[in-house]
Amino acid sequence: MSELVLSKVSTLLHEDIVGNQPHGGGCIADSRIITTSTGMKYFLKQGGTSNMFVNEANGLREIALSNTILTPKVVGVDNDFLLLDYIEQGPKTSETLFDLGCDLARMHQFTAARYGFYEDNFIGGNPQINTMSDSWADFYFNKRLKYQYQLSKRKGSLTPELQSKFIALEKVFHRILQDSEEKPSLLHGDLWAGNYLINKNGKGVLIDPAVYYGHREADIAMTKLFGGFSPEFYQGYNSTFPLKSGYEYRENIYLLYHVWNHLNLFGTGYYSQTINLMDFYIR
Structure with missing residues (x-):
């Protein structure tokens, strides 16, 4: 996990990062669930290339504009990270x-x-x-x-x-x-x-x-x-x-x-x- 990215995210949130837990599932980015000093959780992706995270953020925003289906809210994005709302999951029925x-x-x-x-x-x-x-x-x-x-x-x-x-x-x-x-x-x-x-x-x-x-x-x-x-x-x-x-x-x-x-x-x-x-x- 990049210390530079964690520093950027901490500055963005105006909070200290007190925990980061690896989250599997992707083969491109390093994904983490991070926790702040106030107990808030976020989903953080880092390690992508080029404009990958900016493009992903723009796609999420486009879906959100349709007002038809949920996506994670984009909290912050840069070329080296994407920070999203953490989604607490429920059962698939x-x-x-x-x-x-x-x-x-x-x-x-x-x-x-x-x-x-x-x-x-x-x-x-x-x-x-x-x-x-x-x-x-x-x-x-x-x-x-x-x-x-x-x-x-x-x-x-x-x-x-x-x-x-x-x-x-x-x-x-x-x-x-x-x-x-x-x-x-x-x-x-x-x-x-x-x-x-x-x-x-x-x-x-x-x-x-x-x-x-x-x-x-x-x-x-x-x-x-x-x-x-x-x-x-x-x-x-x-x-x-x-x-x-x-x-x-x-x-x-x-x-x-x-x-x-x-x-x-x-x-x-x-x-x-x-x-x-x-x-x-x-x-």
Whole structure:
């Protein structure tokens, strides 16, 4: 834990830091629960790179602006730390997960005029490019899938098989998304099961966002990775803002972005899944 960061946080809070407890769960930042001399608790992240924490804070603020779902309040942020309200957690039950689905559906009804975001941010440890676009299909192909393809190429890990599959996918890509157009929804951007909490009052809280405005199906697809969410979550979502017909067919194209990102981050353990997701559309 950086003594410089603790000093900055103490100055920000006008309190002494009397305790800091490691908190697991992230692979990028060093996360701690800190306690002040008055007994207040905060969640502190440090050790990120570049503008990572500033981008995360801006994403949390954007979600809070929607007034639809809870996020931790940003107490302070700098290039080397992010200080958030500490969330006391409660149990994850059928009822709380149903309500979480309803709240996410309401967030997805908070829309913008264009796809993207006012700044780039990060998806895991990789950059996420959010240059605004009037076309969802163009935005998703160029700023999501093609970016991961080009990243593999720059890393020297683009195999002939990956290249040929991607070229074949590009030829059918617009057909895959045909007739699925919707207004740009506010998205969490990285909504796997580790990126939400249930607070002590039974309300869902979104954490660790990679925010942009896009097609809400991209958020829902991400919930299916790494074990997925409960059936009650999806029941709550669809009771509030039903998904359009054909989502199940399009789900894999949205999973592809995150799986390829994991391939670029963590290596060949995600190679076969990346290939299989493309094969779903080009066989």
